[in-house]
Amino acid sequence: MNKAANISTADLQRIDAAHHLHPFTDYAQLNREGSRVITRADGSWLWDSDGNRYLDGMAGLWCVQVGYGRTEIVDAVTRQMMELPYYNTFFKTTHPPAAALAEKLAELTPGDLNRAFFANSGSEANDTVVRMARYYWARAGKPDKQVIIGRTYGYHGSTVAASALGGMAGMHEQAGMIEGVHHITPPYWFGYGLQEGMSPEEFGVHAARELERAIDAIGEDKVAAFIAEPIQGAGGVLIPPETYWPEVKRILAEREVLLVADEVICGFGRTGNWFGSDTYDLQPDLMPMAKGLSSGYLPISAVMVSDMVADHLIGEGGEFYHGYTYSGHPAACAAALANLEIMQREDLVGRVANEAGPALKAVWTELGAHPLVGEARMCGLFGALELVPDTSDLTRRFDPVGEVGVMCRDFAFRHGLVMRAVRDAMIISPPLTIAEDEIAYLADRARKALDDTYAALKAEGRVA
Ligand code: PXG
Secondary structure, eight states: OOGGGGHHHHHHHHHHHOOOSSOOOOOOHHHHHOOOOEEEETTTTTEEEEOOOOEEHHHHHHHHHTOOOEEEHHHHHHHHHOSSSSSOOOOTTHHHHHHHHHHHHHSSSTTTTEEEESSSSHHHHHHHHHHHHHHHHHHTTOOOOOOOEETOOOOSSSSHHHHHHSHHHHHHHHHHTTTEEEEEEEOOOOOOOOTTOOOHHHHHHHHHHHHHHHHHHHHHHEEEEEEEEESSSSTTOOOOOOHHHHHHHHHHHHHOOEEOOOOTTTTTTTSSSSSSHHTTTOOOEEEEGGGGGGTTSSSSEEEEEHHHHHHHHHOOOOOOOOOOOOOOOOHHHHHHHHHHHHHHTTTTHHHIIIIHHHHHHHHHHHHSSSSSSSEEEEETEEEHHHHHHTTTTTTOOOSTTTTHHHHHHHHHHHHHHEEEEHHHEEEEEEOTTOOHHHHHHHHHHHHHHHHHHHHHHTTTTTTO
């Protein structure tokens, strides 16, 4: 019998509080409240150590595309572990799963992204991007092209380089910045354009032109790359106005700057296409990916590299001093291959585009009429509800920002639904396999959480 199964929730919480430092956590607060202990999962559902069941509206951390409990992935990993649990891909060596996965990713990704550099997390993939972009330009005879332009509310990971690429001010304050990173305004109409009285279309062009102004001010001869998520995920599911990406493409086509599309969240079906780059017709030069690549069953990430960049890296020889012990780990590659096999066989991307996505969008749009919701947005299978104090004046926000989102998130948990709060927006990003009745459950529980939040705020006189 599993030893952990005999331990009470209180004991597990005590042990955890004594020895475990969690990511992105206020430790004093967590230790006061005690961790939620998740012990089991199946399909779209999670169970905690007290036997409570939750619909996982976040697919783990935006990653469990095929749902939990897929024995096919487990079996593929077991077979690989028996055959070859580990060997490296350094020193002129490869192994079957790494080669097969690289080929598969070249087939699935758009354009001429024909080569994969493997790592273990989205953060490592983005550290690879920084080093590879700068190395590429040095090899191309333009060593001054060092600056990378990112965006406010972008999230690219938590290592020193990846957090610098991201646009989360709190992270910069704690970790410091690396040299040569610049941030511009994101295409977040509800957060910026609305406040300035612009239509979404006007604001899309306006936000894109900030990239043009930034490149021209810094100097094209100094800018290596623009990094962007096709839709910003952790920043709050910021779906850009339709005018944004076409204008960015125009700006980049006129300039020698690499486009890095961070597909860590958008990739693998989330937007209703294999990649967010397909949704917005982008041809990135570098494409970091992670999460849905293995549906989170094992940690693995990759940077897909275009022929133009790869030709310079490969062309005249010379070593790229970069890589990780577990780059292309055989068991993780086997998990990814089995995961992609499921996604293709079950046509999960088509399911998001034609069935689950439209069904979720319909109920989400209905939630948009709730007296607490200022905007409901959804693309594919991820969306956000912006909570506001007064729907007759959408420029107003709760003060302090973030408190109401957490309140609503906690109510959702009590009603058996995992939603995530970003500032005061409620976020949903369920497994791509979410069933019709589960979508109805999600909508019902989200509404209950909104109702409870509204009632609590009304009692305090904080909503109209
Ligand atoms: N790029 C993007 C677009 C991401 O969303 C990373 C890179 C970094 O990946 P790793 O594997 O290093 O975590 C991410 C990760 C949240 C949350 O609460 C989001 C992420 C990670 C953890 C929490 O929204 N995104």
